[in-house]
Amino acid sequence: MKQGSQKFMKQGNRKWKTAVACGACAVLGAGLIGCGAPQQAAAKATHAPVTITLGGWTSSPVEATLMAKELTYFEKAYPWIHVNYRPISGNYEAVLKTRFVAGDAPDVIYVNNGGQSSSFMKNGDLMPLNKYIKASHFPLQDFFPGALNLFRYHGNVYGIPKDQSPLSLFYNPVMFRKAGIKSPPATWAQLAADARRLTDPKVHRYGLINSAQEPRWAEFLYEAGGSVMNPAMTQMTLNTKAALQGFSFFVNLYRKGWAALPGTVGASWGGQAFGMQRAGMVLSGNWLVPFLEQTYPKTPFGVVPMPKGPKNAETLTFPVAYGITRDSTNPQASWDLIRYLTSRQGMTKWMNLGLALPSRKSLLALPYYKQHPVLKGLLTDLPRSIPWTFPAGFSQLSSTTMTNETTLAIMGKESPAQALANMQKDGMAILHSGS
Amino acid sequence: MAGIESAGSASLPAFPKGNAFRRRARRELGVGYLFTLPSVLLLFLFTLGPALYSLYLSFFSWSLLNHMHFVGWQNFVQLFQMPLFWISVRNSVVFALVVVPTQTVIALLLAAILNQNLPARGFFRLAFFFPAVSSSAVISIIFMWIYNKFGLLNGFLSVFGIVGPDWLGNPSFALSSIMLLNIWTTSGYFMVVFLAGLQAIPAELYEAAAIDGADRWKSFARITVPLLSPSTFFIVVMGIVGTLQMFDQSFIMSQGTGGPLNSTTTVVLLIYQFIFSYGQVGYGAAATVLLFLLILLVTLATNWWFKRKLDYL
The missing domain is CATH 3.40.190.10 (Periplasmic binding protein-like II)
Structure with missing residues (x-):
């Protein structure tokens, strides 16, 4: 078992759940994405239908169901993109590696904190997202820099943090x-x-x-x-x-x-x-x-x-990101999904489920956290926490x-x-x- | 890993010289190959192919994700200097040394008892065989609860005023706990093998021995045990191969870590970790080759030893 995830399997496998559910919620808010809207309208007319797969970990059928439901919202907003949701149960990163070897990794994956993600970035198993970020004017300033840095390697961004949680x-x-x-x-x-x-x-x-x-x-x-x-x-x-x-x-x-x-x-x-x-x-x-x-x-x-x-x-703190694998044949559609799930509005919906804490600074002020004072300790720790990882x-x-x-x-x-x-x-x- | 495969090699019958015969022989040869082709293909694809590939990989450095490069004997050299490798070898060998004799003796005794006309014999045969047909993963998880600090075993021990340890969390007990589980699951299966062997022993031998004045213990020791040698040979060899390749129970019960403190790291678990967790495919492949050699040598030795004993039959 790989390190980062293994830790959590034993120590807090709920985190996995959290992370899964996280993505789901973000989808809810997708329709609200402002910057993407005009391009979508144009794309609708020109884009041929594509299918992409999303792989992640999950430890409970509830999250899987939730995520699948959220993806239907995404498909409504991007009708030419069909998402096959294929969660990997159990030994996530070990299974993922075998998929990489076989050349059929999912288009979009969860990128965990820890040693394997460093290897994935170092070995070029993930696609640099720079040009997509630039082309769609996706602002990165709102993300916690530490969380974002975890998924940067040699100046390239390989993952957009979806959520995190401090200890x-x-x-x-x-x-x-x-x-x-x-x-x-x-x-x-x-x-x-x-x-x-x-x-x-x-x-x-x-x-x-x-x-x-x-x-x-x-x-x-x-x-x-x-x-x-x-x-x-x-x-x-x-x-x-x-x-x-x-x-x-x-x-x-x-x-x-x-x-x-x-x-x-x-x-x-x-x-x-x-x-x-x-x-x-x-x-x-x-x-x-x-x-x-x-x-x-x-x-x-x-x-x-x-x-x-x-x-x-x-x-x-333990941030998790969405990344695009090098095998993806539809990186643009994959990016559309990531952008949708990690947008401010998307993440807001996601955070309102209370399963994880945001990777966006602005979301610390969500009304949800006023209604749930028990999370105050975690929210206090979040800005000063050290994103945890190791090199390859x-x-x-x-x-x-x-x-x-x-x-x-x-x-x-x-x-x-x-x-x-x-x-x-x-x-x-x-x-x-x-x- | 597959068990031992014995492929009978059939040589062509010697045909008389002559073109007609030779053509026919050649045609039959072709048809023969055609018929065996599916099995041969599967054998190469899923058994021999991967085995040869792991031999090939043992000379390379590869993380599954990067480009592999040739390193010669380096993987073997590194492995021999690695304390963790020797710990895993020790764990696997100790495991085999304890489990194989114990399960063989228990299986023999169970078979001998259940071969008699006892009430509810069928029920007991089923009960002892049951673990062998259940999923190893499910049984491992059930035993994790039995071995829990507040589990069934410690509850039982507390009746006698014994405070039991955290069986799987304590490095001194973890491997023994898995041995116990393994003996429990395999004894029933081997019992059935012994039962089949027992059926083949002619009743006259026991009658003759009884007439000569042998008691039950003597006829068990002098007739049953020696005449069961072919079954015993099968059971010991399968036991050695199975125990030296033990992976699933360690993997599940230590949650993939081989812990606590590497006390349940078997060679195959280490191979898995090298290849799929640590990104050191070369070490894993080299360890696979060494494990193959170990099993081969031990099996040959067992074979040689039993051959001598089987000869007098």
Whole structure:
């Protein structure tokens, strides 16, 4: 399984749902696209009918149905384009790779954050969108620059961000009250103290439950003033004092017994443990909100921004984009679909479903968010969050090695410094090999 | 990967010299090839072709998406220096060493018991065979719940005051848990093979042994076990091939990671990860070739060992 998506399969497969549903909503708003309208009228007369395919991930039939419905709206606005919606279930990026090899990848795909998308861009599996962006005067200023940059390579744009979600702190207000804690933590010290008070191993309850995967601890490194890689992603930077401070804080929560891995309470990911009321807190993204509402409606929850570290208040975010594959025989129609789904109006409709957060800055002010104050923590974290990705060739390191090293540190079989040193060494080896 | 295929090689009957005969022989040869063509094509397309292609790929560096280039023995050299590869070999070998003897003995005992005139014999035969016909993926998922920290197994253990671990989340127990599942699913299938073998043992032998004063245990050890050697040979070879190629249960139960801490990374799971997750097709192909050699050698050794034993029959 590839890294980015694999993480989410385990940690928050709801995110996938979110992302799928996301596209769907955007379609609703398509009829409103202003700039495209005149060209459409002209095109209607001249365009021969074309069929394009849209591939993405989905983990629930509900989202697939929703997306299919939304595409009918697109087809009404662009009657000469027929969209075959072909979601890929399970191992999305692995399946996608085999489609690339076979030369029959879908025209439009979801491009995930993480190692495979870097490979796709590097190997030319995605089409540069520059000329389409230019020709249709599609403004990019409104997109969060970080999210957009994730899908840029050597000056070309390979994907238009459809949605994203940052990691924030979900907490159980009832558990907090019972433990005599007045407000959710705002600093690391409060996080540790609250986790300690919430923990009661006798009833299998822990302060914080998250997996050992790197998107659950990297934010602590940044908050301590450190980083995983330099911004240009040419160096590993896990060998700094700040990185060690952040990583040690995360590991020590587990070493002291105030945090636990999901399996400890029979859960497969942190969000599930939180839903089962085995965890007082969990670091998660927006995808946990619909999951809790559907699967654990009795679990009370609140969301606050990631507690502030010794240096910064930062967190990670996971943008997903639409891209056009190199095999597409109808790039223009594919672009029409992407433009439709990611337009301001399209994205607005999509966001109103509450499944993901916008990749457009202007949409932070949507009335929907005033009506849903529980999302405030996530919205606060969004502008200051770091879009998470790795360069090409990092799949194994990010999906397996980093998790293993962190697990060893949590089990006490390795010191945090040793674990970081091993990751640093492996990462540098990949960078030197130039793969 | 396909199992062992034995293709019988039929040589042409020696025809007397003469043009008429030779023409006929040639025609028959042509017809013969024509009839086998579909099977031969399928064999080349889906079995031999991919096998040869993976041999070819083992000398190249390729990520599936970039241009492949020749690297000679480099993939093998890298693989031999890679701790993860040796971990996967160790996992697969340990898995085979535990599972093959255990499932063979259990299958034999079950078959021996169910070969007698017991009440509800049919029901038990069905019950033991059932796992073999169910989907491995479904069974793996059911067992994930049984092995859950708060699952059925730990619930059972808690009756005796034992606090069970998180079976699949604990590196010390994860592989053993999969072994247990694998033994459970395959024993029933091999039981049926043994049952078929048991039917072929003439009843007179047991009668004669009884007259000579052999008790049940003696006739089991001296008649049943030796005369079942052909079945045992089949079961051991299939068991070795199957266990060394174990992938699905590890893949599902570790959610594709081979974790925790690589404790369930088998060679085939690693091959899958190399090729489809890590973009290192060359390593995956090289590991495939090495796994092929390992299975070939072990099977030849088993063959040789059983041949000696089978000879006295």
